[in-house]
Amino acid sequence: MLLTLLLTLAALVLAALALGSLASLNAAVPPLLGAMSAAEGLLAGRLHVPLDAFWRALGWAGLCCVTVWLAAYLKPRA
Numbered sequence: 001m002l003l004t005l006l007l008t009l010a011a012l013v014l015a016a017l018a019l020g021s022l023a024s025l026n027a028a029v030p031p032l033l034g035a036m037s038a039a040e041g042l043l044a045g046r047l048h049v050p051l052d053a054f055w056r057a058l059g060w061a062g063l064c065c066v067t068v069w070l071a072a073y074l075k076p077r078a
Helices: 002-023 031-046 053-074
Strands: none
Touching: 002 031, 002 053, 031 053
């Protein structure tokens, strides 16, 4: 149960990172999305991710899908 909750929270964070990465592709974004974009860019810089924003967004979204699948897979078995 706790692992499912942690995976769900991780999926939400990864989805926010993907959204922030995609928001950096557009210069005319609202301030909240701009802040998410800046936070994602800072995190990607700290993790030394050598990808453009589009490919980072695809990576974050892929990891989000994996964590959602894993949370759903573990839910009935826990």
